[in-house]
Amino acid sequence: MSTQATAFAPASIGNVAVGFDILGHSIKGPGDRVTVRRIGEPQVRIAEIRGGMCLLPIEAKRNTAGAALIAMRTALMLPFGFEIEIDKGIPFGSGMGGSAASAVAALVAANALLDVPLSREELYPFALEGEAVASGGLHGDNVGAMLLGGLVLATKDRLVSIPVPPDLYCALVHPHAVLETRDARAALAGHYELREFVPQSANLALVLAGCFQNDFNLIRAGLEDVLVEPRRASLIDGFAAVKESALAGRALGASISGAGPSVFAWCSGKEQAENVALRMRGAFAKARIECDTWVSPVAGPAAEVVACM
């Protein structure tokens, strides 16, 4: 029986323009790495958090990794505890699923230390509880994508992998600015009309149909956020120009990654995605904002154990 395991969870793009709180996909590249040790004391504690420019809570119940493992311990009535070390690879407040990644990496590592490991779907409720301490609500779009990899529909109690065309790529641009999830969510308060929901549902259905049928035209027709993006766009300096630059580069669609400020675009093929990433970086640069860029298949990796002893 192993007593220590390290897992890596990739970054992810939440919402994916048309599936607010329910649709996400993982990204090949950046991610969080979490080491978990089985300890005799019946508690969850965080030994260290490395990386990340911002102080994350070290108190276990206020940290997403800690809260996830507390939820796991409680539900499984484990007689032992966990000690956690977190290496942040995902920038804080970037809209790239950083809070979710720490929770998922911690769960995947801890799962490797259980006498009877659980399935990824069985880890989902614990990941939701972990994520909730950062965002203030239960939404599984990021943790679901990290647990299964690729594009995932994450409902309140279920994860469904959505197949995607193999040539579907994503360009992700992270401007060097912080937008706290809580602030981004506050912009969504207030009233909505039913007629706002109809075109957004239609777009969700078009994107799903396009993914299931390998039809880029349907994806292009649907990949537009008409519900949430209009309320959040003003929180991201340069957003309109960055989105426009992606569409001018023939991206299938572009929108805010998760709660922002990162911006993503879906593209037909890797070459187009690399070109679109450059265009988006250029548009941010015109607004004097530095940024990092990544290009990844939409069918990104799942979280995985990288070391076990």
Place this chain on the structure above:
Amino acid sequence: MSTQATAFAPASIGNVAVGFDILGHSIKGPGDRVTVRRIGEPQVRIAEIRGGMCLLPIEAKRNTAGAALIAMRTALMLPFGFEIEIDKGIPFGSGMGGSAASAVAALVAANALLDVPLSREELYPFALEGEAVASGGLHGDNVGAMLLGGLVLATKDRLVSIPVPPDLYCALVHPHAVLETRDARAALAGHYELREFVPQSANLALVLAGCFQNDFNLIRAGLEDVLVEPRRASLIDGFAAVKESALAGRALGASISGAGPSVFAWCSGKEQAENVALRMRGAFAKARIECDTWVSPVAGPAAEVVACM
């Protein structure tokens, strides 16, 4: 060149619980029959409306069939006109797509009289305009299903056929009561919260994934209207008991057909659908409401020309 054609358009179920205004499927059984004659005068006129318990507008521009053909004539700049006879087979104000069926049957018949007939997708904008004179808004869930047959995603400018499991059946129960679409839509006015949209979107995605993947469990998990049905249920006497009776019969889900008062249930197989239809009829009977019932594959027929001379 034919100068007269008759077409039949089937009834349909609009909204399908999770796709308000965008998802519909046709039903094998009842429908409207419309005969269209090419006439020399550059106008659209309605010669007669037979059947239906209620007086429908005979003025062409206020009738859905007339308005649809006016839209067609105008867009195609046709040098001739049309005379229309309508045989209503779908009860007025039933939530079974009666206003849509007259428009679609008229278009399919008129299309057979064109020198260069259009595709079903090309008829869609005219059908939308026809339907709008009855409902007061552009929504293609019923006309889309009738034009293509089966389960159809109908956006503002696009129709997408959604494949369904061959064993997927529908039980449809029409209580002998009238609920005007305009009144049913008035119940939906007012404000909504974003958090109401999230579970409804999740349900739409689950149903679509279930249809694409032939997975009845996903369909069952998703086929529930948490957004519109709660606001309309009180307009339909006996609704709660009828829905409950369907679910007790192991239906995958049940909700209001279109704007109501008809109620539908999706079922796994024809036998279950027949049983569920009886249960729903029984529940309406307990509330002293008579009704008609139909059982149909969800992959119902498309509108078609039945006579041409």
